[in-house]
Amino acid sequence: MLRQLSFSDSPKYKLIKLSNVLKSFPPAVWIDLLLILIFSIRINNFLSVSNLMSILTQLTPLLIISCGQTLIVLIQGTDLSLGASLNLISVLWILLMKNGTPLILAMILAISTAVLAGFLNGVIVSKLKLPIFIATLGMANILNSIALTISNGSSIYFQEEIYRKVTKGNFLGIPFIVWVGIACVLITFLILEKTRFGARVRSLGGNPEALTLAGFKTDRATIEIFTLTGLLAGIAGIMLACRIESGNPIAGNGFEFNSVAAVLLGGTSMREGRGGVIGTIFGVLLIQVLKNGLVMANISSIYQSAIIGAVVLFAIIIDAIVRRSQ
């Protein structure tokens, strides 16, 4: 059974143990530290409180989206409709307010739309047996289309104090928007690690049959997971609208892919149900620190996308090589 390692006290073993501890962190953690180190040496104000807060404020919508994406990746899929969901929710919320709907009601309506989209994704995946990739791709088209149609393809502006309250107002020196992000991460973490729902997610990703034998319908679990992801997308949409102080039908484009990258960099695996939201934080941080650092270092925007891509690819390759050596 469990073999006792007889050389557990030897220095060699301690070295192995140390390298295992190092390996147990996702690649994003090390690259984050490296990037922060480089940027803080090369850029004067990089570690200033105001810059750190601006990084955190900017990364919040992606962070919230990525929490949901973590769940989908854990069940071996990728939700490609999340970016479109952000587009629609931000546009819908602002538009509803512009048409005289009270702020809170508009917010609830907008978020419910995202929840409904998530629920539909879940139904299409579980009942119609479509691959997650295709189902959410179709949904992305539909949501984008609605967002573009109701906004007529352009940004919607509506004066409202709440934007600044959310992004500039703070509690303990930390902007409210960041608190919302923290709350979303915490709640997703709690749900994933401390409730039956979390066990169902890991079971669906690791061994769906175990779930069936335990008397839980995998269909229902799938729908639950997509619905929760939809809810998180709704909240992220509101946060994004607050940050850009408008409803923009294309502002969310690319979030679906960036969130997948963040999740994977954070050590969540697409194959075996390993990982969780804590790793995802570092993945999101990597993307945002890189973006922020490149801007502050005055590197032309022309080169940014290639550099970010190269770093992400590099991290993915390193992760694969490290994992194979285990």
Place this chain on the structure above:
Amino acid sequence: MEETLLQVKGLTKSFPGVVALSDVDFTLKAGEVHVLVGENGAGKSTLAKCILGVYKPDSGQMYLNNEPVSFSDPKDALDHGIAAVYQELTMVPYLNAPQNIFLNREPEYKFTKIINYKKMEQEAKSFLDILGCQDIDLKTPVLKFDVATQQMIEIAKALSFNPKIIIFDEATASLSERETELLFLQINKLRQKGLGIIYVSHRMQEYHKIGDRITILRDGKFIRTIQNGELSDDALVNLMVGRDISQVYVRTPNVYEGECLRVEELSDKKGRVHSCSLTLNKGEVVGIAGLVGSGRTELARMIFGIDKPRSGKIVLNGTDITGIPPNLAVKMGLGLLPEDRKRFGLALKASLAWNIVAVGLKIFFPSGFISERKNIEIANKYIKLLNIHPPDVRRIVRQLSGGNQQKVVISKWLAAKSTVMIFDEPTRGIDVGAKMEIYSLIDNLATQGNSILMISSELSEVVGMSDRIYIMKDGYIIDHYKRGEKTEEEIGKLMVLGKLC
């Protein structure tokens, strides 16, 4: 008279192309261990799965405490007090032992949906303690444990339902001797508590130790239920196989001309195989007898080139092939019939025609262009030669029965003109008729000058078919014998204990 817990009458279940169970009767009393025996494909597991609600029977009735019941799913059966330990593990790899044991019924704090991990761990520990597994770390994801440990967690999970009936479906397949003893000790305790236990196994030596009654199934049919000790081993085997075994394994006398495969001191990187040496002559069938997990499959994979050896040498027809990739090994005439044909042997979504020429594509179509007509001709030739049913070249392989699928894998290698073949569990999960055909095929191949290295956990098969037998235990080849030098029972003892007493 003991109370009857479970009664099954006239149970029938068929799958596309196969009648797995036909009109089977079965009773289980409280406080007994009832062993289900039969060859692979006899319907033992199907019966167990029907009782557990995994499969829905086509016809027949089950009675639990004399009440008619039918289960819609395994949960339903569990709610009625029927739990199971399956042959395949039902563990979620990234969850730890308590999470797996209490999946979907985790204890929660009052008025919240938060799992009470403390309570869950305590309860899990209590069930694991019953099984003598105090040393399982409760925080480690189960994928870090070996299969035997996972199996014990699986049993703890079954116990945690406080069932009235537990079905062990080949549950000891991956356990060591000591662990099996421990398990039997527990089963005895459960029996004394008045539980009914159905024990599915194909290991001869286990029936006597644990069984009260034994029910024999063959080809999906109910044969007989006997008291333990009522029949001699030979008589029991005859009932299982349905004919005299001496007629099953027919070998044509053959002359061996020269060595074609030599393995010298081969060890692997994972520590599963330790300096194994063996030789194989032209026209010879050589068996490797060993338990699951003794390193047999790892040895085969290394010879074929899937895994690279750590040290040692492999020589094929005089050429050193150590460490070469499978594609080159194939070119040199080596073939491997893998242990799990569905996972490693077949493109299940592809047709018969495609699978049969899969290995020999380069040989048949050297220009790189495929002629559909020639492909079909070749496929038809092997379909006829091996009597593959249905004889339809376009049929998708997934829809064939296990025996016919296995024949497709064999024909793949025959078509590629392989001369040295490794057969890893060639008859696992296929019915008796197809087994016979495969045995006579092996004999034919050998007579034609091909060489076969046969790995099997079915003792009678290795003993019956091999010209020489190597015995493998814990990664070592501990001994080898010529045909007829040792009896089946002696080989079995060597395989399990490593010695003869």
Place this chain on the structure above:
Amino acid sequence: MRISKIKESLINTNYLFTFMALLFVMGISTLLSESFLSGDNLITILRQASVLMILSSGLTAVILTGGIDLSVNNTAALVGCIVAQLLLSNINIIVVIIIGLLIGLVVGLFNGFLVGVLQLPPFVATYGSNMVVLGLATIVMQGAVIYDLPRNFTPIGVGYLGPIPIPIIISALLIIVIAIILQKTTLGRNIYMLGSNPAAALYSGQKTVLITLQAYALSGLTAALGGIVMTARLNAADANMGNSYGLQIVAAVVMGGTSLLGGEGGIFGTVIGAIILTIISNIMNLIGINSYLQSLAVGLVIIITVWFDIFSRKQREQRKASIS
């Protein structure tokens, strides 16, 4: 007897349901607009569909291996941008095209290396290279857009050979070549077998890494060709010109009945898938529907077609099982 046999063989044809979806979409379009079925319009549809067909043809091979290539559209953009820059510096057009194709080949081989040799999940690997390729395109263009390419280049995208537009001829030839590769060569057979069961391919002594490399290289090559035709058709180059194709390329393949799990499907389904997607935008343009709503129809059609395909596949298999 004979009729039932014909019926049987029809049901067994993999493309039947995809084809029915095409007829359905065409039927609806005919009802919606009289000019839809005119010869001119049909040619227009094919011309519009040709770039999508070219881009998704190589991807079909990759998806048949059980992989995916998310970098196709931006590889096309990168090649288009480089080709445009080279043309502006007056390099011979043949040389430029060869360089463009070589760049596509290199990107494809790189993807194949990540997936085949490093064993990265294809989705992740090609997503990563997609970001890099897009970045490189941006660098090549230095944020600018190039208009007005040389007169001898643009016919690749807008010219005619007799009555037939050149892009249609290019895509038709390409599809025939790929169909031959997939259906009639050992490489094609190995691609199907690898996708059907990678482990079995390895255990059958196939050079799985080499097959993977070849499939991704093919995808890179067709992406490059698509990029060249796209640039010629637009008579312009822009780093973001691949955006409009995006995941439509994958959608065309999957709508054509090629399973994302690999091993099932083929190039003709992809052709039909690409045509269906093009018809949708064509008919909506004809009847003057806001272009924003086109994406709604595309989304619905993707979901319905793929569902139909999965559903019918299941039915077909049950039928077959019950016959035996």
